[in-house]
Each structure stands twice: as C-alpha cells, then as structure tokens.
Amino acid sequence: MLIREASDADREWIHETLVREWDGPLIERTDEFVDAGKLPALIAEVDGERVGLATVLMHPDHAEIVSLNSFREKQGIGTALIRAVEDMAVCNERAEVRIFTYNGNLNALGFYQKRGYRMWAIHRDTITRARQDKPSIPLLDDNGIIIADEIELRRRLDGT
Numbered sequence: 001m002l003i004r005e006a007s008d009a010d011r012e013w014i015h016e017t018l019v020r021e022w023d024g025p026l027i028e029r030t031d032e033f034v035d036a037g038k039l040p041a042l043i044a045e046v047d048g049e050r051v052g053l054a055t056v057l058m059h060p061d062h063a064e065i066v067s068l069n070s071f072r073e074k075q076g077i078g079t080a081l082i083r084a085v086e087d088m089a090v091c092n093e094r095a096e097v098r099i100f101t102y103n104g105n106l107n108a109l110g111f112y113q114k115r116g117y118r119m120w121a122i123h124r125d126t127i128t129r130a131r132q133d134k135p136s137i138p139l140l141d142d143n144g145i146i147i148a149d150e151i152e153l154r155r156r157l158d159g160t
Helices: 008-022 077-091 106-114 127-133
Strands: 003-004 026-029 033-036 042-044 049-058 063-070 096-104 118-123 150-155
Touching: 003 026, 003 077, 008 042, 008 049, 008 063, 008 127, 026 063, 026 127, 042 077, 049 077, 077 096, 106 118, 106 150
Parallel strands: 063 096
Antiparallel strands: 003 042, 026 033, 042 049, 049 063, 096 150, 118 150
C-alpha cells in the first residue's frame, strides 16, 4: 500500500468521493462547514487503485482529520491514513491530531480509540443545527440512532 499526498490530477476524484461519501465537499464540525475539497489530502493506493482518502486541516497548534474514508474493509487502509496524518502533523510541528464524528458512529468511535484517540468533548446538537443548512444530513443512522451531536477525539503526539 502506498500513502501519498494528493496532486492536482486527484482533485476530480476527491470531489467525486466527497459527493458520494459525504453528500458534497462541505463537511460540518462544531457549527462550521469546511470545504474538504480544498484541503490538503492523502490518498491510499493499492496496485495503482485509489482505495482511501483523508482530508486534513492544519490549525496553528494541531492537525484535524476532516474526512477519512477507506474503501476496503479490514486491510489497514484507515490506520495507514491516520498514521500518515500524524506524520504530517509532526512534520508541521503540530503536537496533536483531532477528529470529529457523530454520536451514533459506533464503529468509528471504536476504530479511533483503538488507535490511541481519546474522547475529548461532546458538542451537543451541532449536527441538528447543521441540518438546517445541509438538509441532506440524515436524521437517523443505520443503527436507528438519532444523529444530533458530535464527539471530538484527540491524540497527543508528543507523549503528554
């Protein structure tokens, strides 16, 4: 597997992926929409096929994974992308990586925690409010859980 930075030649594929997986490039987190299509991105490839995508927002003191998608389950693609984001953060002198997911995304919550991320905060009703601007956000997830809140997870990279 190869993890590489996205190039201009990948931008159409990134846009198509964000539309398919996130219903568009605008990703909501903590009462703000971020255009993930304009962010730096990492792409996972296997035998020349793009099999994963992570978009990253660099803040002054931390990196944030805005979107993360793996298109082959249980092959280490998501883990490889997260580790590559962490490496990117360290190279950019950021000591922490943050990620947000919704309250019912139980698989993601387990996935991130197994990789060293800790639940940090619950942002109540942020997705409920975001639905006003992006009505395509579903009310219920596949488990029948009402999608309303965001859970913020963080991982320190400096051992503190």
